[in-house]
Structure formats: C-alpha cells, structure tokens
Amino acid sequence: MTATLHQFERNFEDAPRAAAKTGRKPLISLKGVGLSFGSHEVLQDINVDIGEGEFVCVIGPSGCGKTTLLRILSGLIQASRGTVSYRGKAQTEPASDIAIVFQDYANALLPWRTASQNISLALEAAATPRAERKDRIAHLLEKVGLSKHADKYPSEMSGGMQQRLQIARCLAQNPSVILMDEPFGALDAMTRQKLQDEILAIVSESNVTAFFVTHDLEEAIYLADRVIALEPNPGRIAELIDVPLARPRNQLTTREEPEFLALRRKLFDFVLRYE
C-alpha cells in the first residue's frame, strides 16, 4: 500500500499541494478524533486539516464511518476522543454558517412547505427581516434553476429538483462550509453530472469550503482538491490524496485526462481491497 502511495506521489511531485493553499491557519482541524459506541470503535485517530475554500471528498468502503465523520464535523454528534475545531474554536454544536446537504432529500425537506417556503425556513431561523426574504428566495431559486417551481411542494418535484432545493436552502444560510452526505447518490447519472457542475460553480463563486462524502470514486476525483480515503473496522484514514487536476473541470475532458485515470485506478484498487 505504501509502495503505491509513494509511487503515486513521485508521479505528481509537481502538483500544487493542498498544503500550499493553507499558508494560513486551517478552517477546520481534527486532531486524534475517535468515536466509540460502547465497545464498538467507529472512528479511530482521525487527523486532518481543511483549509478555507478547499473541496475535500471522503471515500471508503461501506461501514468505514464516512457519514459519522461528517456528522462529527457538523456538531450533530460529539467525538468521544480528540478535538474538532472550527475557526480555532471547539465544535460542540451546529454552527449557523455550516450547512448540511443530506442524502435523503425527501426526508430533509419540509413536505408541507413549498419550494420558496422551504428556503424561507433557513432565513426565518437566521431572523432575516421579512422584507428581505422575498428577494433572497427569488435569487436562490434562480441560482439552482428552480424559479419556475417556487410554489411547488416537494412531493410535486423530481428527485433532482428536490436536491437542488435542499442545496438552495443550505445556501440561504450563507454558509462558509457545506457538508454533503452522498448528496447525489439517489439520482440518475445525467442529473448527477449536472449537479456536480452546479456545485463546483457555486463553491468556486462563493469560496465556500466543501466536505463531500460519496461512494462514487469518479465523482470524488472530479470534484475534489483532496480525497480522504477511509478504511473500515475501525474507520481511520488510509490515505490523503491530492487531486492536481486543473479547474474549471469539464465532464468530458477532465475525465479523460491521464491523471484522472491514474487516480481512478488507484482509488479502485484501494476500495477493492475491502470488498
């Protein structure tokens, strides 16, 4: 394993390292983070720094604690060991500028609220004055391409539209960090690719930091500046892999680049070891 890793690093010695981006202090910092339920160890000794504006993807075989790690970052659950700091402070509860896109959009949206009203929820929570909400909502709906569906209920929308709506609600929080838990896992291939590009556009436009859990290896490479590969039992970091592909990325050309293919091969080999 280490052999392949070194091999890989030699191949991309000239790649822009994520570390280079973080001359400043990291935005999120995990030190020795572990989590146990009783005697069952879910996560073990996670150490990673995430810089501002960085796009980090997490991959790994099922049961490696990807989603749990995301939940710890969000403050929804607390680590049993180690420290999680956000902007230098311990992360003990959800912060107002950290948004989460859940995988099961159907459960995460309020079914009794229309698209606009769902976005409004985040604004209400932030005590945005009523007068401002309308414009903000219209703007956000436009951003995710749902302007025509403002008054539809989630049950009247397709899966892709519902996930767009959830993203819009997250953007209404004006987030510095967006945590995404396999957000496109339940969508068809075409919708998935479109949403990948939309997310990349949104992220680069507003310089948010993205933490993206996925089981789709190509998706991870396509989106990320850096990929965290977790191995299971207990979940721990196997490798941190930089993705030196140029931006903006393109669904056709990026996916054909030799670096992309090499990374793809490498990640497949990694995951196959645990099948």
Add this chain to the structure above:
Amino acid sequence: MMRPINLLWLAASFLVTLALLALWQWIANHGYVSKVFLPGPDRAFAALTRDYSSGKLFTEVGQTVLRMALGWLVASAIGIGLGAAIGISPFARTWIAPTFEFIRPLPASAIAPVAIVFLGMTDNMILLLIAFGSVWPMLLTTIHGFSNVHPRLDEVARVLRLNRFERVYKIALPAAMPDILGGLRLGLTIALILAVVGEMITVQGGLGSRILLAARGFRAPDIFAGVIMLGLIGLATNVALTALERRLLRWQPAPAT
C-alpha cells in the same frame, strides 16, 4: 375538477339511491313488512316536515349537535395539548403514555354509569361522557404524530439552530398534522355516537332521547326521521372534516391507487 365520466357515475349512483328509496316505498305501500316496523319514506319525511314547521326538529338537532361539538372541542383541546406535551417528551412517553394504552380499549360508554353516579342524569354527564370517550383517539394519534417526526427533520432543525418554540411550531406540529387530523375525525365520530347514547340514557332532550321515546311509543316514522337526521349530521361533519383535511394537507402526495 371532476372528470365528466366521474360525474356521470355519481349521477348514476344517485339514481340507484333513489331507486332503493322507491323500493322501500313500494314495500311499505304493499305492506310486505308490518307498518309498525317499517313506515314508508313518505311517512318518515312527513314526520320530518311536521317537526320542521313546529321548530322541534331544529331544537333537537341543535341540542345534539351542540353537545357533540362541545364535548369534542373540549376533548380536542385536551387531547392535542396533552398529546403534544407527551409526544415531545421522552420521559412522559416512557412513564405516562402506556397508562393511556391500558385505558384506551375500555368502551367509552362503559364510563356512563360511573359518570351518572357522580353527576346524575344531567347535561354535564353527557358532556363528560362525550369528552372522555372522544379524547383517546386524539390523544394517542397526537402522541404518535409528535413522537414520530423523522429524525432527519430534527437534524435539519438543529443545523438551522431553530429554538425550541420554532421546532415545535414549525417542524413537529405540521409533521404531526396528518395524525392529529385523523384523530379529530375519529373523535368526532365517537362524539356523535356518545351524544346519542348519553341522550338515550338520560332523556335530556336531543335526537337520542327523541328516537328512544319514539320507540317506546311505537312511533316508527319518528324513529326514522331521527335516524335520517343523525345520518345527515354524521355526513355533514364528515364532509366538513374532509374539506379541512384537504386544505391543511394539500402538500401530501396523492395516495397511489
């Protein structure tokens, strides 16, 4: 709104009902069933119009509806309030909710004798009976609704940092609404039944007393007139609640048929 073909079926269905009424009339006219038991619809209708013009009908329907509505409203307030409180508190769910499960299978009318012992054959006894009987479905469905909010919505509320009031008002209450409305509907059905039972036992006026007295006096047309009115009350309340449900639950996907 309704497709023409469906409208046609509805009209045909109405005709079938009318045909059955005609059949009933025919049977009554020819005396196939004793007139003592089965008056024709004409005589039942005559009894209705007679009571309508004398104002008696209005008074009796008013009494029954008022009792039903009052008892039901009291039960709704208690059921929804208490149900919400228990539903959001895990402590109450563990320690208090099971007691209700023990009481629920008790036929509501069985407390009538107890209520009579305490309150006598009075109006208040009927109200207590209605409120006690119809509170259970509302209480239990409300508890169920509030305690079964999807965990994801809970997390959304935490991530958005909603305060406790907002969580109840904006997340839990609307999420529990389908259950609550189901309980309200069931409660109203029970309230009407218990209003009639209460009136039959106490003979304190209202349609229940009327039909029982009519039975004792072998006045079959009056019984049927009363039963028709009770059916209409049941139908009207049902239609009203269905309309309310449609309005409040617009967001629900149409049930797959």
Add this chain to the structure above:
Amino acid sequence: MMKALKGFALPVLLLVLWQIWATVAGIHSDTLAAPVDIAVAFVKGFSDGTILSATGMTLTAAAGGLLIGAGLGIVSGFVFGLLPPLSRLSRVTVEVLRPVPAVAILPIALLVFGFGYAMEMAIIAFACFFPVMLLTESAIRQITPRLMEVARVMRLTATQRTFKIVFPAVLPRLFLALRLAAGIALIVSVTVEISANPQGLGYSLMMAGQSLRPADMFAILFWIGLIGWALNWVLVRTELKLFPFHALRRAAE
C-alpha cells in the same frame, strides 16, 4: 422488558395513592370505593358466577353480531372489489348510510326484535358491516395489477388465481378488518346493554351504579376494560404471528 415495567409504574402508583386516601379518609361513599373493596367485589362477582354469566351474554352477543356483520361485510366487499362498476353505483348509498351512528338504529332494532340477543346482534352487525366491507374492498383493489399480470404470464387458472394470488394477498388486510370489527363489536354490545338491553355486562354495570354499589360498579368496569385490552392483545399477537411480513409495514400504527 424494562420499558414495559416502567409503563406499569404510573397506574400502580395511582392505585396505591387511591387506596391510601381511601383508608385515611375512611370513605363510606355511594360513589367511590377503595381499590381493596373493588378487588373483593371482583372476587365475589366471580365466585358467585354473576360476572361470568354476564360476560357470557355480552360475548355471545358480540360474537354473533360480529359473525353476521363481518360475514356480510366480507361478501359485499369481495363483490364490490371485484366488480368496480357495482361499487361506483352504490357509492352514494354507502356514503349516506355509513355515517349513521350504530346506536341510532337501536330504537329500530328494539321495535323489530324487542329486548334480547337478536336486537343487540342486529346493531352490532350494522356497526361492523361498513368498516369490514370498505376494508375488504380496498384490500382487493390493492392487489397490484402487476401481481395479476404475473398470474396471467404464469397461465394460472381462475381457481388457482383466486387461491394462490387473491386470497393470500387479501388475507392480512382482512384480518386487520376483523380485528377492528371485533373491537367495535365489544364496544357496541356494552353500549347497547347500558342504554337499553337488560342483559350482559353493560346492564350489570348500570345496575351496580344505579343501586349504589360502587365497588361492584368499578369491579365490572375494570373487568370490561380487561376484556377489551386482552381481546386487542390476542388479536394483535395473532396478526403478528400470521402475517409478520405485513405487520412490519404497519409497525407505525
């Protein structure tokens, strides 16, 4: 297990408080009785056979009415379910008759049958008929067209289709309908006995109240509640045993 025990804590506590209050205040009332006195009345009622014979009457009436009402309900549910035009034609009639509260037909039944089992059973049958019919009809409607297509592709005969596809698909919901109807039957029988019919548990309960025997009254009330609870418990258990796959989906109920 622990959780179930916690559920008993509050009722037991209330009973103990009630008893303490009764002992300390020394009630000799026409309206209330101490739990211990109720227990004594309960045992006495059983040993002299009064409670048992009344129970027999109530359950006989409930079972008879249920049998008639649910039987007719299942048959018409099948007919309406398999012949949709018939169902649509009878819609208005059904919707008009259904909301009539079952006790409202008590005076009619009284007129026709007089006091006794027949009158009580008629009302119970009326009360059970509509829910069972509607649930049966919807159960048949909900056999997915896909399942019928499968049957056709496998070239099953009509008889095979009925016994291998329709019945097994309908049975779980049919049982659910019967369970609900059994509850209704018990409730209606007690109600009819309280309000008019001079027999069974409902009448005993009413008489105990009227003749100022609160201990007997509460003993019978407790017994009626216990029967209702036990009936539901047994039927739910049976349902879980017979149709575990179906029960899962309704776990939330």
